[in-house]
Amino acid sequence: MVQRGMVALVGAGPGDPELLTVRAMRLLESAEVVLHDNLISEEVLALAPGNATRVNVGKRCGDVKDRGLQQHEIHELFLEYSKRGKRIIRLKCGDPFIFGRGGEELEFLAYHGIDVEVVPGITTALGAAASCQMPLTQRDHGGNNVRFMVGQTRAKKVPDVDWAELAQSSSKQTVVIYMGMKMLDDICTCLLSNKADPQTPMTLVENATLPNQRMVSGTISTLAADGRANRMGENGPVIVFLGHTAAFPQHLEKISGGKPRACLKMALGTGPSLRTVCFNWSCCRYANNSLLQRVVQKLGRRLLLVAVVLALGLGVRRFPCVERWKNWLRQFLICRSPAQHAAMSAVMIGAMAPPKAAKQMSLLQPTQTCG
Numbered sequence: 001m002v003q004r005g006m007v008a009l010v011g012a013g014p015g016d017p018e019l020l021t022v023r024a025m026r027l028l029e030s031a032e033v034v035l036h037d038n039l040i041s042e043e044v045l046a047l048a049p050g051n052a053t054r055v056n057v058g059k060r061c062g063d064v065k066d067r068g069l070q071q072h073e074i075h076e077l078f079l080e081y082s083k084r085g086k087r088i089i090r091l092k093c094g095d096p097f098i099f100g101r102g103g104e105e106l107e108f109l110a111y112h113g114i115d116v117e118v119v120p121g122i123t124t125a126l127g128a129a130a131s132c133q134m135p136l137t138q139r140d141h142g143g144n145n146v147r148f149m150v151g152q153t154r155a156k157k158v159p160d161v162d163w164a165e166l167a168q169s170s171s172k173q174t175v176v177i178y179m180g181m182k183m184l185d186d187i188c189t190c191l192l193s194n195k196a197d198p199q200t201p202m203t204l205v206e207n208a209t210l211p212n213q214r215m216v217s218g219t220i221s222t223l224a225a226d227g228r229a230n231r232m233g234e235n236g237p238v239i240v241f242l243g244h245t246a247a248f249p250q251h252l253e254k255i256s257g258g259k260p261r262a263c264l265k266m267a268l269g270t271g272p273s274l275r276t277v278c279f280n281w282s283c284c285r286y287a288n289n290s291l292l293q294r295v296v297q298k299l300g301r302r303l304l305l306v307a308v309v310l311a312l313g314l315g316v317r318r319f320p321c322v323e324r325w326k327n328w329l330r331q332f333l334i335c336r337s338p339a340q341h342a343a344m345s346a347v348m349i350g351a352m353a354p355p356k357a358a359k360q361m362s363l364l365q366p367t368q369t370c371g
């Protein structure tokens with residue numbers, strides 16, 4: 001649980017509420033203030049208590065039309081709610097440290113001496129790769145390494161990267177470009193003018209992981225026009241994939257005889273929902289154990305042993321053999337090492353064996369073993 005006046009920077013994942021981490025869910029359940037990005041779903045926000053203050057700080061996952069609050073205004077909110085001793089959750093789309101300004105917020109909070117916990121989220125590259133069945137590394141498809149980059153600078157220009165190097169290596173790695181839709185034409189032009197193979201596959205994914213996810217695939221030479229033709233980016237954020245792995249969904253489709261693979265989801269069973277499971281896990285951790293296990297967990301093994309000894313003590317008057325077990329148990333309890341316990345167990349087995357065997361084993365006296 002986040003302490004009073006403390007902030008948790010929490011990744012909410014790319015969109016599908018089921019991709020929230022258990023830690024994120026539990027922190028939300030104890031939040032007093034939730035400062036959230038624009039695209040966080042109602043289902044996720046509903047996890048916060050009804051009386052928690054929810055502030056939409058308006059960042060629409062990189063949508064330049066909707067800048068929302070300025071970063072310094074978000075910082076002011078941190079200060080204000082922290083001074084009031086509130087438990088604050090800063091809920092960000094994807095992961096806070098992947099183009100999420102998590103570092104800037106950490107700097108501000110550190111400067112003001114405010115404690116912070118960071119909870120990772122599934123970044124869009126991973127969410128989209130999974131829901132489109134597009135592995136980010138696949139050696140026989142040239143995917144030996146992965147690069148995450150932005151497609152535009154704050155000044156709305158293509159980023160200042162080594163385009164010649166990127167163009168040459170684009171067929172040997174997977175490049176995932178965040179916030180790249182607006183500059184897609186320029187990005188493809190930069191790649192081509194730096195001698196990238198025009199046939200290198202590229203894919204756009206809009207609203208990754210959500211029910212309205214759309215995917216458009218092409219090559220460096222076609223994708224900008226394909227994206228425009230399909231009006232990509234008009235109905236949600238878009239992420240761009242470059243490299244041979246970007247054509248993996250089509251490869252799978254071919255293998256499976258033309259059956260589209262993207263967005264397949266296994267139906268959930270009739271078991272308890274994630275929320276119920278987590279509630280059980282945190283509140284009634286022992287709910288599924290047997291009654292005996294629960295008693296053992298609650299009372300502790302030592303108490304249980306005392307109960308057994310008492311029971312044996314009471315039974316000893318009726319059954320003489322219990323006397324032997326009682327002695328053994330008393331010795332067993334004072335043994336210190338596993339070796340002593342093993343030796344005592346051997347003695348006990350001897351004591352329970354038929355009279356002849358027991359006589360032979362009686363040479364080994366319990367007191368000598370554990371002394």
Ligand SMILES: C[S@@+](CC[C@H](N)C(=O)[O-])C[C@H]1O[C@@H](n2cnc3c(N)ncnc32)[C@H](O)[C@@H]1O
Nearest residue numbers: 061062094095100123124179207208237238239
């Ligand atoms: C400011 S960045 C935030 C990235 C986020 N922190 C993450 O880890 O995914 C915003 C960019 O992420 C991408 N993005 C975020 N959510 C997306 C989604 N559901 N589908 C496609 N792209 C998404 C888009 O490229 C968008 O322009």
